[in-house]
Amino acid sequence: xxxxxxxxxxxxxxxxxxxxxxxxxxxxxxxxxxxxxxxxxxxxxxxxxxxxxxxxxxxxxxxxxxxxxxxxxxxxxxxxxxxxxxxxxxxxxxxxxxxxxxxxxxxxxxxxxxxxxxxxxxxxxxxxxxxxxxxxxxxxxxxxxxxxxxxxxxxxxxxxxxxxxxxxxxxxxxxxxxxxxxxxxxxxxxxxxxxxxxxxxxxxxxxxxxxxxxxxxxxxxxxxxxxxxxxxxxxxxxxxxxxxxxxxxxxxxxxxxxxxxxxxxxxxxxxxxxxxxxxxxxxxxxxxxxxxxxxxxxxxxxxxx
Amino acid sequence: xxxxxxxxxxxxxxxxxxxxxxxxxxxxxxxxxxxxxxxxxxxxxxxxxxxxxxxxxxxxxxxxxxxxxxxxxxxxxxxxxxxxxxxxxxxxxxxxxxxxxxxxxxxxxxxxxxxxxxxxxxxxxxxxxxxxxxxxxxxxxxxxxxxxxxxxxxxxxxxxxxxxxxxxxxxxxxxxxxxxxxxxxxxxxxxxxxxxxxxxxxxxxxxxxxxxxxxxxxxxxxxxxxxxxxxxxxxxxxxxxxxxxxxxxxxxxxxxxxxxxxxxxxxxxxxxxxxxxxxxxxxxxxxxxxxxxxxxxxxxxxxxxxxxxxxxxxxxxxxxxxxxxxxxxxxxxxxxxxxxxxxxxxxxxxxxxxxxxxxxxxxxxxxxxxxxxxxxxxxxxxxxxxxxxxxxxxxxxxxxxxxxxxxxxxxxxxxxxxxxxxxxxxxxxxxxxxxxxxxxxxxxxxxxxxxxxxxxxxxxxxxxxxxxxxxxxxxxxxxxxxxxxxxxxxxxxxxxxxxxxxxxxxxxxxxxxxxxxxxxxxxxxxxxxxxxxxxxxxxxxxxxxxxxxxxxxxxxxxxxxxxxxxxxxxxxxxxxxxxxxxxxxxxxxxxxxxxxxxxxxxxxxxxxxxxxxxxxxxxxxxxxxxxxxxxxxxxxxxxxxxxxxxxxxxxxxxxxxxxxxxxxxxxxxxxxxxxx
Numbered sequence: 001x002x003x004x005x006x007x008x009x010x011x012x013x014x015x016x017x018x019x020x021x022x023x024x025x026x027x028x029x030x031x032x033x034x035x036x037x038x039x040x041x042x043x044x045x046x047x048x049x050x051x052x053x054x055x056x057x058x059x060x061x062x063x064x065x066x067x068x069x070x071x072x073x074x075x076x077x078x079x080x081x082x083x084x085x086x087x088x089x090x091x092x093x094x095x096x097x098x099x100x101x102x103x104x105x106x107x108x109x110x111x112x113x114x115x116x117x118x119x120x121x122x123x124x125x126x127x128x129x130x131x132x133x134x135x136x137x138x139x140x141x142x143x144x145x146x147x148x149x150x151x152x153x154x155x156x157x158x159x160x161x162x163x164x165x166x167x168x169x170x171x172x173x174x175x176x177x178x179x180x181x182x183x184x185x186x187x188x189x190x191x192x193x194x195x196x197x198x199x200x201x202x203x204x205x206x207x208x209x210x211x212x213x214x215x216x217x218x219x220x221x222x223x224x225x226x227x228x229x230x231x232x233x234x235x236x237x238x239x240x241x242x243x244x245x246x247x248x249x250x251x252x253x254x255x256x257x258x259x260x261x262x263x264x265x266x267x268x269x270x271x272x273x274x275x276x277x278x279x280x281x282x283x284x285x286x287x288x289x290x291x292x293x294x295x296x297x298x299x300x301x302x303x304x305x
Numbered sequence: 306x307x308x309x310x311x312x313x314x315x316x317x318x319x320x321x322x323x324x325x326x327x328x329x330x331x332x333x334x335x336x337x338x339x340x341x342x343x344x345x346x347x348x349x350x351x352x353x354x355x356x357x358x359x360x361x362x363x364x365x366x367x368x369x370x371x372x373x374x375x376x377x378x379x380x381x382x383x384x385x386x387x388x389x390x391x392x393x394x395x396x397x398x399x400x401x402x403x404x405x406x407x408x409x410x411x412x413x414x415x416x417x418x419x420x421x422x423x424x425x426x427x428x429x430x431x432x433x434x435x436x437x438x439x440x441x442x443x444x445x446x447x448x449x450x451x452x453x454x455x456x457x458x459x460x461x462x463x464x465x466x467x468x469x470x471x472x473x474x475x476x477x478x479x480x481x482x483x484x485x486x487x488x489x490x491x492x493x494x495x496x497x498x499x500x501x502x503x504x505x506x507x508x509x510x511x512x513x514x515x516x517x518x519x520x521x522x523x524x525x526x527x528x529x530x531x532x533x534x535x536x537x538x539x540x541x542x543x544x545x546x547x548x549x550x551x552x553x554x555x556x557x558x559x560x561x562x563x564x565x566x567x568x569x570x571x572x573x574x575x576x577x578x579x580x581x582x583x584x585x586x587x588x589x590x591x592x593x594x595x596x597x598x599x600x601x602x603x604x605x606x607x608x609x610x611x612x613x614x615x616x617x618x619x620x621x622x623x624x625x626x627x628x629x630x631x632x633x634x635x636x637x638x639x640x641x642x643x644x645x646x647x648x649x650x651x652x653x654x655x656x657x658x659x660x661x662x663x664x665x666x667x668x669x670x671x672x673x674x675x676x677x678x679x680x681x682x683x684x685x686x687x688x689x690x691x692x693x694x695x696x697x698x699x700x701x702x703x704x705x706x707x708x709x710x711x712x713x714x715x716x717x718x719x720x721x722x723x724x725x726x727x728x729x730x731x732x733x734x735x736x737x738x739x740x741x742x743x744x745x746x747x748x749x750x751x752x753x754x755x756x757x758x759x760x761x762x763x764x765x766x767x768x769x770x771x772x773x774x775x776x777x778x779x780x781x782x783x784x785x786x787x788x789x790x791x792x793x794x795x796x797x798x799x800x801x802x803x804x805x806x807x808x809x810x811x812x813x814x815x816x817x818x819x820x821x822x823x824x825x826x827x828x829x830x831x832x833x834x835x836x837x838x839x840x841x842x843x844x845x846x847x848x849x850x851x852x853x854x855x856x857x858x859x860x861x862x863x864x865x866x867x868x869x870x871x872x873x874x875x876x877x878x879x880x881x882x883x884x885x886x887x888x889x890x891x892x893x894x895x896x897x898x899x900x901x902x903x904x905x906x907x908x909x910x911x912x913x914x915x916x917x918x919x920x921x922x923x924x925x926x927x928x929x930x931x932x933x934x935x936x937x938x939x940x941x942x943x944x945x946x947x948x949x950x951x952x953x954x955x956x957x958x959x960x961x962x963x964x965x966x967x968x969x970x971x972x973x974x975x976x977x978x979x980x981x
Contacts (some may be wrong), residue, residue: 213953261952299917
């Protein structure tokens, strides 16, 4: 356990250069049984990240490129009449996989978006009155283009809430980019990767996240943070109880990844930009979500008064 | 500005109209009726606009309204320079503003004006009910301001009023300080009141029946406080002199020729002191007089006063420089003297002539009686005794004497033989003059209710009285009260006990029931409250202010006042801060947190404070970077704290405490030394 996670992070890092923190966040998200939203410009390595994680974790991987003319059936699957058996046979859609990369989710219509998000929430889909369970573990990495780009349907707040974390990869560091130019072939690297763990191990690790303990002192800090978002005039609306629970769970996953049995404030501080930024809204449109979270962290005392 | 120009929120309008109604209500009886007709019309129009039925009036309508109101003002008031017309003008302007009440700016204007109009109530009267009402108006107007600024509160009147009340309560300390410290300017205007109200209290002439009306009023006339430790005069000595009448026209007593009653008699302002015989123990007291619209000021015999505007008249009376239209207070020193009034000064020929004046004809029988005394060779003392003996034998004291004919003195002395104080005093002086003894009628008050709890005396209108003064050679003006010969209990116990049946039959309000214990107590309480109010609030003028400040600060200087104010504000702020701290404290932090905080404080003193959002590990890292020589200690303390706080490790808490005992970082200088 103590060795597996650094090894996984290192493996993914071989393909996606210089993005260790984002990789760790993505894996924490996976361990916390959450879904991940990556918001970035095209060509920043979103797909690569998803593909590499699937390969290292040994998960079955499917990718859906969302377009504006897509229908829910294109995701969930469709029943087709089979002449031989004289009955309808269900053809599973791409959602029936362990790791689904929903590429450019905000390119498609809200109708199709909600079909996917429902599947994410329930862990099952219902077609023609028949409920089918999705494979376990089930992990969705959705990517979206920044909203200012044309032809996008922004996800509403209620659906953003379905994602445990939202991260952006950003441009690589100069060294990483130089290494990229000088011939590290990420595709070949990807092909060479072997799964480090089995899906069953992953599920066991997911179960261990819930066992990470949080003391009163830590919960106090969490509560102070949440309370601040609700009382400070900077925020249009505070963090919901679900958001607060998500934050705690992500912090647990982060603590587990760092081989701790207890959560410490640094865990919360590490995951809060990814967990809380997309759930908070600024009163003034001027400041971006991430500076908002920075301000939140600066204003709330870590130590109880 | 754009915000002020924006339209008025709907609910606020009702607030403004309520405030207007409340502020104008006390004027309902005093201002001309058309002002209210105008207010109702304009308000109706505005309400129709509110309901969306009408439009706001155009310029033509406004012009007509202004023209109409101006005409009304001109027709109603002949004199312009007076309080009523000016207040009416204000009320009209305040009212007419309603027709152009559209924006928030207009609303602010009206509410600000409402504060001012509410304050003008106090120009007319400054009693407790008026003050309470004005305060209510101010709460209402403040609530209206609140409602204008937050649409949510416009719809929740009770909460808004509560909030306004709270805000004003918070302003009370400031108000008190301003009340005490702000320089008292004299009234910046002295606008006469034109009100046609009759003067109250004693009138400046006396004829039969004059006291009948007064004796039926239980209104307080004035209140007296005696200087510290000084006992009030005994009941038979409570003769409060107000006016002296020396001219008789056969029916009516007036202040004497050469005296212009409009000016309140000839007044010698602080010049002729020689009349006063300053022997014996002077009595120092303060009189608080209810408005009389006259200039006389009641006082005991031989008074002097240093109060500004108070002068002394030759008859040993006090007078004010202008009619008393508001409650006023004045200080008096009265000398008992060794004999009667002005004994030392003697009686000039002119004065003798004035005080022997009688009409040439009429009241022949009385004249004959007096002359018979003189023929008998009686001296002045004997004549006085003879006259009093007449009264004592066969006269009746009553509040309801029969009506007298043309020769009122004869009618009283020889026919009805029943009368009230003015009959006795008037006929007595007539007899004395006819007998050749200079005499004059004195009116004023006799008696006073001593309120033990508060050490003051209240004198009512029904204590009004008339008596006589005769000039006795060598003794000066000597008081003779013929009423005392008939009804000695009037002097000793007051009118209530002298004429219990008649007294009770009149409309006296509460005092009528003074035999009912608790009601009497209630009445006295209310009077005491009024008295306190006046003494401490209304009469707080420049002199009193200086006295109070001197008592509080030792001396009155700008620096002392600033110092005192500063310390008062400072203490108030400290108390407030302490209170806020107490209510925000919540439950105390657990022990590891407290210990860690101490650690942070020590490092802060050494120049390395922890940022608010900085986590223990980040802080430790930063310190290791800046001050590596503390690194080991800081790391172990941080680790111990982390274990204690976040890993539920109970042994770590002791370890943390132990480590903390040995960790005493030095000052910033040593940090710099260490890093350089």
